[in-house]
Amino acid sequence: MALKTEELVLNMGPQHPSTHGVLRLLVELDGELVVNVKPIIGYLHRCFEKHCEALSYNQIVPYTDRLDYLASMSNNLSYVMGVEKLMGIQVPERVEYIRVIMAELQRIASHTVALGTYGLDIGAFTPFLFLFRDREKILDIFEATCGARLLYNYIWVGGLSHDIPDEFVPMVKKFIKEFRPTIEEVNELLSFNKIFIERTANIGVLPPDTAINYGITGPSLRGSGIKWDLRKNDPYSIYDRFEFDIPVGEGKVGTVGDSWDRYWVRMLEMEQSLRIIEQAIDNIPDGDVHEMVPKRIKAPKGNVYVRAENPKGELGFFILSDGKNNPFRVKVRPPSFVNLSVLGELSKGYLVADLIAILGSLDIVLGEIDR
Amino acid sequence: MYDLLTNLLGNQIVAYVIAASLPLIFVLTFVLFAVLAERKVSAHMQDRLGPMRVGWHGIIQTLADMLKLLQKEDIVPEGADKTLFNLAPLLTFLGTYAAFAAIPFAGIYVGSSTAIGIYYVTAVSGLVVAGLLLAGWASDNKYSLYGAMRTAAQIVSYEIPTAIAILTMVMVSGTLSLMKISDMQTAHFWNWWILGGPETGIVKFLLIPFMIITFLIYYISSLAEVNRTPFDLPEAESELVSGYHTEYSGMKFAFFFLAEYANMFAVSAIAVTLFLGGFHSPIGYLGHSLGIDWLVPVEQFFWFTFKGTALVFVQMWLRWTLPRVRVDQLMVICWKYLIPYAVVNLIIVGIITLL
Amino acid sequence: MELYDIIFYLVALMVVVSAAIVVGSKNIVRAAYSLLFTFLGVAGIYILLGADFIGVTQLMVYVGGILILLLFGIMLTNKVYSVDIRRENAYIIPSIVIVGIFAAFLIFVMTETNWVTADPTFPNTTVFELGKTLLVHYSIIFEILAIVLLIALIGAATLARNDNKER
Amino acid sequence: MKTPEEVYNILKEKFGEDVILSYDDSQPVEPVISVDPLKIHEVGKFLRDDENLLFDSLMVLSGVDDFNGKKVKDEEGNMKEEGRTLSVYYNLHSMKLNHKVLVKVSTPIEDPKVESVEHVWRTADWHEREAYDMYGIIFLNHHDLRRILMPDDWGERYPLRKDYEDPEYYNGMKVPY
Structure with a gap:
């Protein structure tokens, strides 16, 4: 006997606790089984690319802060590198060191949010607050450096907006010392919790070839077992001077490329970031951070695509210049935008609860998806 | 209790009314306390302070919240069935509150010392399901309906291991009366049923491990029955927003809240009565040794609330530690683990009692 | 009253x-x-x-x-x-007729029967007696009923299962 | 590892001058290979699968309004824009061989049609939708070409075109404020 059944269309979002912003998911359900997911985006569209065409190269920097607002430093860095490449500016050593430290601190800060909210998605509240407690310390360091806690506008073309304060180095060292126990704590409380593993292992398995074809980058790609990190594979800034490992998903508790692997890669990456900071913090050379900042930026005619390993993946800026004061065209390649496009493929055949787990493991930020 | 009140007041009806409303006073004070406790417990587990502004260490925060909820606009969704929408919170609270009628708080403080107390409590808690299902349906919201469906499926399923665990206790104690079960465990804590009860000799020692298993089965399934983490799927915030009470606001929401916390205490109270000596003191009564008779019920009441609150605290502790299981895993835990274990446990305990 | x-x-x-x-x-x-x-x-x-x-x-x-x-x-x-x-x-009139006949019959029985008035004191508890009756006097019927219910359950489960396989 | 020039030569050998239009390395940073917009999916497939190239990752796909139209007078003396094109830039990278190349297609603005490379690199799916959304470039054989960032009812207006002007009203709401 075949009963006529109808799929239920559940409209998840744009206001929903676990869509990580104003994302709307049109979910077709058969019972609680996901048949199809259609992400609908654009609720946070703020015309970033259109704005860029009307702003000078310098004025764009604060707008890049607002792309991935959890990793503003890294956004600044990526954009600024593009302009510098276009103009052929070589920045001083001191600036490079500070930029790397900032970017790695930002990576930790972003991962704490990703991991904490992932715990929230699964229903564990406490690790979230543990991780946020330590994120506050990073924000305090940033605040001491440039006065802002979220949107820094710190890395400028050719240099930095401020030099680091005297207490910067001790603050970072203190943070490193205090952060390692937190990682242990969260591992005990969440990573190897039986329920957490049951919820995330073997859920949303992303095979390596699908991941590459979809252009997935960052921890989500490494979760599928591909050793690919722009800091190593396409080194920029001074990353080639530091020793660190690229953690990849190994299927420790399930299949390679499942949600737990993506989670675990982020967990391990924080440790690697700490290593980089440790190597950099004692070797910051003296110098002037404003040395190379040009008075007026007039990029030569041409195009450049520059990318950097953001906490969420490869953030790229494709800049077309026609030799005037404003860029002719700025196209952003936001990592979350590309990573989110795989969601529909990834979550077919799982339960609604798994959909949340998969979405959380991709770690998206709507600020850069909608731009 | 009626006899006492009837003698005291000389009027049967007044006595009934007072007897019926005494647990309400308890429930209300308990909820006021428990909501604050939950926030404080969670806060201290997470390196925070929790509410600190209203009163000393935020002690009257819940009262302030209550006042806020009272003032809120009463919103009924446009597509909702208004009558049923309004009925649902009442029905939910009714089911919870009815259970309090048979819970013995102290030797003299029990709504009804009926001979089938535990059976009655199990039966009326079924009303809660009807209330939640109604809330989900009447809200005219897909999240609410999903939440309600999950609640109903979850509670109905977990009633089975709960019932089997209770059945085990009924079998060893030989009575359905909560009062009698309490009285069996009088005097000292080694008379608690979790430690073999008033049995003696080899039977007692054989019983202890299986009694502990029974207790664990009961406690785990009671967690699911009151929708607490790790079984809080019906209101799973990250998936279903808030489940069945998504659409409720103001006082009606407060009723669900009240019912939830009252329910937490109700299941803990049953656990205390069945396994942990009920209202009896684990170390003997001060009132007896001093010769002050009126002190004994006070002590009994203290011990009962103390034990019950301790179990509620464990529920909070679990909530802020564990993630949430998935809906199919929830069913697996119930049907593949708890029920078979409970049945086997029941048979073994049966054999032991025959010895 | x-x-x-x-x-x-x-x-x-x-x-x-x-x-x-x-x-x-x-x-x-x-x-x-x-x-x-x-x-x-x-x-x-x-x-x-x-x-x-x-x-x-x-x-x-x-x-x-x-x-x-x-x-x-x-x-x-x-x-x-x-x-x-x-x-x-639907069928309001026929149902009223049938219910009316049935009600009349019930009222007739109620008024005509010579009711045996029971002892007004309540029995203390019915559980004990009930259990004894069911498990001593009617134990075989009780067991047969249980088995019938079990068969019905298994049957329902089997039917549902076949349905799944076809899909 | 191949330089863009070598890639250009390989492509020219394989597809001929009709498809591979030009090679421009006059600019300071990255040279551009221009390709016929209606053959880009074949070129893309070749770029991805050829064992000397293996461009397995499409880093970014950007639509651009070249805004290169020339004002000309038609027969009746009215000013008319001619020769304006929309372009699509494909930044390709090979994860295995670690080389990059920039491919470009241009299409006239009056009838902007480009073959979709969505089936070659799934990354292109949403990027192409965005290019359609912002520039009105039609990607042929795209399975789901809808607006992505702008509202569905935004109409025949493509905001990133250089001559875009805000509409007076949107759904009855006055837009310029």
Whole structure:
């Protein structure tokens, strides 16, 4: 006997606790089984690319802060590198060191949010607050450096907006010392919790070839077992001077490329970031951070695509210049935008609860998806 | 209790009314306390302070919240069935509150010392399901309906291991009366049923491990029955927003809240009565040794609330530690683990009692 | 009128009114919830008659089991969004006739029978006697009933399972 | 590892001058290979699968309004824009061989049609939708070409075109404020 059944269309979002912003998911359900997911985006569209065409190269920097607002430093860095490449500016050593430290601190800060909210998605509240407690310390360091806690506008073309304060180095060292126990704590409380593993292992398995074809980058790609990190594979800034490992998903508790692997890669990456900071913090050379900042930026005619390993993946800026004061065209390649496009493929055949787990493991930020 | 009140007041009806409303006073004070406790417990587990502004260490925060909820606009969704929408919170609270009628708080403080107390409590808690299902349906919201469906499926399923665990206790104690079960465990804590009860000799020692298993089965399934983490799927915030009470606001929401916390205490109270000596003191009564008779019920009441609150605290502790299981895993835990274990446990305990 | 009578009439009123709503309501969910109150009232009457065990069993089986199942069925099989769940009351006149005949018969029986008045003191508890009756005097029937129910359950499970395989 | 020039030569050999239009390395940073917009999916497939190239990752796909139209007078003396094109830039990278190349297609603005490379690199799916959304470039054989960032009812207006002007009203709401 075949009963006529109808799929239920559940409209998840744009206001929903676990869509990580104003994302709307049109979910077709058969019972609680996901048949199809259609992400609908654009609720946070703020015309970033259109704005860029009307702003000078310098004025764009604060707008890049607002792309991935959890990793503003890294956004600044990526954009600024593009302009510098276009103009052929070589920045001083001191600036490079500070930029790397900032970017790695930002990576930790972003991962704490990703991991904490992932715990929230699964229903564990406490690790979230543990991780946020330590994120506050990073924000305090940033605040001491440039006065802002979220949107820094710190890395400028050719240099930095401020030099680091005297207490910067001790603050970072203190943070490193205090952060390692937190990682242990969260591992005990969440990573190897039986329920957490049951919820995330073997859920949303992303095979390596699908991941590459979809252009997935960052921890989500490494979760599928591909050793690919722009800091190593396409080194920029001074990353080639530091020793660190690229953690990849190994299927420790399930299949390679499942949600737990993506989670675990982020967990391990924080440790690697700490290593980089440790190597950099004692070797910051003296110098002037404003040395190379040009008075007026007039990029030569041409195009450049520059990318950097953001906490969420490869953030790229494709800049077309026609030799005037404003860029002719700025196209952003936001990592979350590309990573989110795989969601529909990834979550077919799982339960609604798994959909949340998969979405959380991709770690998206709507600020850069909608731009 | 009626006899006492009837003698005291000389009027049967007044006595009934007072007897019926005494647990309400308890429930209300308990909820006021428990909501604050939950926030404080969670806060201290997470390196925070929790509410600190209203009163000393935020002690009257819940009262302030209550006042806020009272003032809120009463919103009924446009597509909702208004009558049923309004009925649902009442029905939910009714089911919870009815259970309090048979819970013995102290030797003299029990709504009804009926001979089938535990059976009655199990039966009326079924009303809660009807209330939640109604809330989900009447809200005219897909999240609410999903939440309600999950609640109903979850509670109905977990009633089975709960019932089997209770059945085990009924079998060893030989009575359905909560009062009698309490009285069996009088005097000292080694008379608690979790430690073999008033049995003696080899039977007692054989019983202890299986009694502990029974207790664990009961406690785990009671967690699911009151929708607490790790079984809080019906209101799973990250998936279903808030489940069945998504659409409720103001006082009606407060009723669900009240019912939830009252329910937490109700299941803990049953656990205390069945396994942990009920209202009896684990170390003997001060009132007896001093010769002050009126002190004994006070002590009994203290011990009962103390034990019950301790179990509620464990529920909070679990909530802020564990993630949430998935809906199919929830069913697996119930049907593949708890029920078979409970049945086997029941048979073994049966054999032991025959010895 | 004593307290007992007041409670009896209140409960009886509840049963009659809610049963009327069950029959008359066009909204099937409302009807189902009225049925809940009918069950509650019937349980109340049982308890008033001193049959506490039967009363609670009424709650357990009908409210906790059958009613929930009923609601589940209604909520899952119907289009619960967009379309209202309503049904029309057909055959009003024939049903009134049949119910009327039946009611007349019942009233006749009630008035004509020579009722044996029971001892007004309540038995202390019915559980013990009930258990003894069921498991001593009628143990074979009790067991056979249990097996019949088990067969029905297995049968239902088997049917549902075959359905799944075909898909 | 191949330089863009070598890639250009390989492509020219394989597809000929009709498809591979030009090679421009006059600009300071990255040279551009221009390709016929209606053959880009074949070129893309070749770029991805050829064992000397293996461009397995499409880093970014950007639509651009070249805004290169020339004002000309038609027969009746009215000013008319001619020769304006929309372009699509494909930044390709090979994860295995670690080389990059920039491919470009241009299409006239009056009838902007480009073959979709969505089936070659799934990354292109949303990027192409965005290019359609912002520039009105039609990607042929795209399975789901809808607006992505702008509202569905935004109409025949493509905001990133250089001559875009805000509409007076949107859904009855006055837009310029």
